[in-house]
Amino acid sequence: MLLHAQIPNGTGGLGSLVETFLPWFGVFIPVLLAGALWRRSAAAVVALVLPVTVWLNLFGGLLGDKSHAGGDLTVVSHNVGADNPDPAATARDLAASGADVLALEEITAQAKPLYEKELAKTYPHHTVLGTVGLWSKLPLSDTRPVDIEQDAGPLGDAKPDEVKLAYNRALRTTVATDQGPLAVYVAHLGSVRVTPRTGFWTDSRDRNAQALAEVLAAERNERVVLLGDINGTVDDRALEDITSQLESVQESAGDGFGFSWPASFPVARIDQILVRGVEPQSSWLLPATGSDHLPVAAGISW
Numbered sequence: 001m002l003l004h005a006q007i008p009n010g011t012g013g014l015g016s017l018v019e020t021f022l023p024w025f026g027v028f029i030p031v032l033l034a035g036a037l038w039r040r041s042a043a044a045v046v047a048l049v050l051p052v053t054v055w056l057n058l059f060g061g062l063l064g065d066k067s068h069a070g071g072d073l074t075v076v077s078h079n080v081g082a083d084n085p086d087p088a089a090t091a092r093d094l095a096a097s098g099a100d101v102l103a104l105e106e107i108t109a110q111a112k113p114l115y116e117k118e119l120a121k122t123y124p125h126h127t128v129l130g131t132v133g134l135w136s137k138l139p140l141s142d143t144r145p146v147d148i149e150q151d152a153g154p155l156g157d158a159k160p161d162e163v164k165l166a167y168n169r170a171l172r173t174t175v176a177t178d179q180g181p182l183a184v185y186v187a188h189l190g191s192v193r194v195t196p197r198t199g200f201w202t203d204s205r206d207r208n209a210q211a212l213a214e215v216l217a218a219e220r221n222e223r224v225v226l227l228g229d230i231n232g233t234v235d236d237r238a239l240e241d242i243t244s245q246l247e248s249v250q251e252s253a254g255d256g257f258g259f260s261w262p263a264s265f266p267v268a269r270i271d272q273i274l275v276r277g278v279e280p281q282s283s284w285l286l287p288a289t290g291s292d293h294l295p296v297a298a299g300i301s302w
Contacts, residue, residue: 001025002054009237012199019235020200020268023062023257026055065255067282071299073177077103077227077273079188080111081291087111090289091118097286097297101175102135103227105188106291109166130168132186132228139176146170146215148187148208170212170228174221179302182278183221187212187228205231206238213241223277225300229293230272246274249298254283260294273298 004022009015029051036044076099080090091114094102102123107115112128119126123135127143134140145168170187189212190204209230216224226246232239234248250258250269259266271293273283278300286295 001051001058004235005237013202013238014199016202016232016236016238017194017200019237020233022233022235023059024267026051026059029055059257062251062254062257066253067255067284067299068253069281070301071281072179072301073101073182074099074297074299075101075103075184075225075227075273076286076295076297077105077186077229077271078286078289078295079105079229079271079291079293080107080115080289081293082106082108083292084111084290086290087114088118090291091115093287093289094295095119095122097295099297100137101184101225101227103184103186104133104135105131105169105186105229107131107133127171127173129171130166132169132171132188134171134173134184134186134227136175141174141176143171143173146172146185146187146212148189148211148215169208172215172219180223181221183219183224185212185216185224185226185228187226187230189228189230189232192231202232202238209239209242213245216242216245221277223302224275225278226272226274228272229270231270233269234272234274243274246276247280249273249275249280249283249300250296252283253280253298258283258285258296260285260296262292263288263294264292266294271296275300278302 004018007015007018033048076097084090119135123137125140126135127140129145148170172185175182175184189208192205193201234243258269260269260271273296281299281301283298286297288294
């Protein structure tokens with residue numbers, strides 16, 4: 001836990017894999033304590049002070065409730081799942097969440113009309129570009145796709161624009177608030193895989209992250225919100241170019257770890273709300289929908 005940054009990432013992505021599940025290394029501490037008590041070893045009990053101290057230093061700040069009442073804007077992000085059996089019910093649940101701005105990822109062509117129909121009454125403004133979309137109670141402008149596959153190579157570059165747009169996984173838009181414009185990004189970075197041959201395979205995600213980080217660095221609006229499934233935690237070094245620019249609302253104003261995936265037994269926070277130029281007030285999870293991810297929500301203020 002103390003030297004996780006020194007674990008090499010070149011062989012099978014081991015460093016990123018460890019950092020993805022780093023908080024769970026704490027489950028070994030009670031096991032070691034039980035062993036020490038069973039052996040009646042005072043020295044072993046005293047030795048446990050070191051891993052306990054390290055774990056609390058890394059994650060103790062997440063144990064308390066850092067949320068504050070109020071907030072000028074409520075934002076929600078949800079990977080709705082391509083295999084969601086009931087998109088209409090998911091849309092109704094999200095509409096009832098009270099979100100002012102709602103980001104959806106993994107929208108299929110078949111489910112898109114259902115989301116648009118169910119969310120239309122609550123959100124008069126929306127945009128869908130490829131598999132990501134944003135619904136808002138406030139006006140939107142300057143909406144455009146964000147090419148996070150810009151380094152995919154000549155084969156990807158050769159695809160027609162309409163084909164690339166159909167599979168677009170990130171967008172940028174401006175939300176008009178009473179305090180001025182807010183730049184909002186919605187992104188779904190590439191998937192990761194754990195296989196015997198490649199280990200922790202993250203090539204697509206890492207390439208997407210690098211491209212998105214460059215776009216965020218060039219963003220001229222002082223107030224920025226990134227909503228999306230980035231397929232990684234804020235501890236993962238491979239996402240440092242993004243997390244070094246933006247603040248995690250869960251770490252700043254959450255209550256607990258906020259694990260969002262998988263919905264049946266969440267073990268990692270891979271769905272993120274990251275901000276710059278605004279103040280996180282609160283962060284929480286919404287109830288499960290038909291997706292394998294949990295929706296994440298946050299209140300922000302100016």
